[in-house]
Amino acid sequence: MSDKVGSRLSVFLTGGTGFVGRHVARRLAEHGHQLRALVRNPTAASSLTELGAELFEGDVTRDEELDEALAGCDVVVHLVGIIRERPPRQTFENVHTRGTQRLVEAARRADIGKFILMSALGAKTDGTAYQRTKYEAEEVVRRSGIAYVIFRPSVIVGPDGEFMQLLLRVIRGLPLIPVIGDGRYRLQPVDVTDLAEAFAQAVERSNLKDESFEVGGPHKLTYNRLLEIICEELGLSRRLIHVSPRLVRPLVDLASNWRLPTPISSDELTMMFEESIIPGEGNVLREVFGLEPTPFRSVLQRLAG
Ligand SMILES: NC(=O)c1ccc[n+]([C@@H]2O[C@H](COP(=O)([O-])OP(=O)(O)OC[C@H]3O[C@@H](n4cnc5c(N)ncnc54)[C@H](OP(=O)(O)O)[C@@H]3O)[C@@H](O)[C@H]2O)c1
Structure with a gap:
């Protein structure tokens, strides 16, 4: 693998139809790489075919033959992940842990040179099921024997992302904005286009290997x-109404036991209060990837643009 930007690599991409995946796919194509994408529904993957990607129909929760799909690829970029379970098949265990295991085994057989995994900030053994299975996926990759780069981002933002779309809908639609708890828990929103560039560099640079980046x-x-x-950028005046988590949690738990749709799951509620920030003042986007990290306000201004 070369660390010269511009050398054309064959990249096997999973999760390419998702929010982050669309940006990563576009950036990889802009860097001149050939994409091969695992998709569940090829008819809903026009954003990938427009980039010249070759599609392979498949699902990481199924014991599919991935060997043919991976043959001849240089790098795997594995973005598949879920925030809500949809049993019996779409469980955290099946998608994150076993799905990554399947792909890693196939990647080893295909002699893939580098495996790039999307994890999440806060992935750990004793966390929520999401955090635990994200950590298990990391461990699968670390033990694979394949050179790897693992990304552990805080919340990822872009005008087309679900997080931002939801907040915009609430803020535009309601005069009072409900906030669970005191709202003093912190996040460190990362611009999806910065992250996509970091992924492209991780694909290309041979000096980036066996690294995990928060x-x-x-x-x-x-x-x-x-x-x-967000209110300032939209020019809207809104009051925040803080709602006690003691009121919200039983309702969310009840709804999730009955598998009713809720704007937030029990696990998401737990993770929200943990904060999603990186200790210290450093920033790997700047120090490792040479990027000037985009402020949240500028991401919002792209929306207006
Ligand atoms: N968004 C964030 O703020 C954030 C923060 C930290 C980490 N992450 C991680 O970043 C990754 C991408 O997140 P995202 O926001 O882009 O999510 P997303 O928009 O929901 O995209 C998820 C992608 O995974 C695919 N997928 C889901 N289950 C699959 C399965 N069983 N087999 C094959 N493909 C499957 C989806 O395909 P379909 O199109 O077929 O549904 C889609 O392409 C995830 O691993 C997530 O945990 C996200």
Whole structure:
């Protein structure tokens, strides 16, 4: 594998139809790489075919023959992940842990040179099922014997992302914005286009191997501040109404036991209060990838653009 930007690599991409995947696919194509994408529904993958990607129909929770799909590829970029389970098949265990295991085994057989995994900030053995299975996926990759790069981002933002779309809908639609708890828990939103560039560099640079990177944007923002910034940018005046988690949690737990749709799951509620920030002042986007991390406000301004 070369560390010269511009050398054309064959990249096997999973999760390419998702929010982050669309940006990563576009950036990889802009860097001149050939894409081969694992997709569940090829008819809904026009964003990938437009980039000249070759599609392979498949699902990481199924024991599919991935060998043919991976043959001749140089690098795997594995982005598949879920935030809500849809049993019996779409469980955290099946998608994150076993799905990564399947792909790693196939990658080993295909002699893949580098495996790039999308994990999440806060992945750990004693966390929520999401965090635990993300950590298990990391361990599968670390033990694979394949050179790897693991990304552990805080919340990823872009005008087309679900997180931002949801906040925009609430702020535009309601005069009072409900906030669970005191809203002082912090996030470090990272711009999806910065992250996509970091993925492209991880694909290309041979000096980036066997590394795990915690990735965040330039600012650690409380949830309250984040909402205020959106209101300022939209030119809207809104009051934040803080709702006790003691009221919300039983309702969310009840709804999830009955498999009813809720705007937030029990696990998401737990993770929200843990904060999603990187200790210290450093920023790997700047120090490792040579990028100037985009402030949250500038991501919002792209929306207006
Ligand atoms: N968004 C964030 O703020 C954030 C923060 C930290 C980490 N992450 C991680 O980043 C990754 C991408 O997140 P995202 O926001 O882009 O999610 P997303 O928009 O929901 O995309 C998920 C992707 O995974 C694919 N997928 C889901 N289950 C699959 C399966 N069983 N087999 C094959 N493909 C499957 C989806 O394909 P379909 O199109 O067929 O549904 C889609 O392409 C995930 O691993 C997530 O945990 C996200």
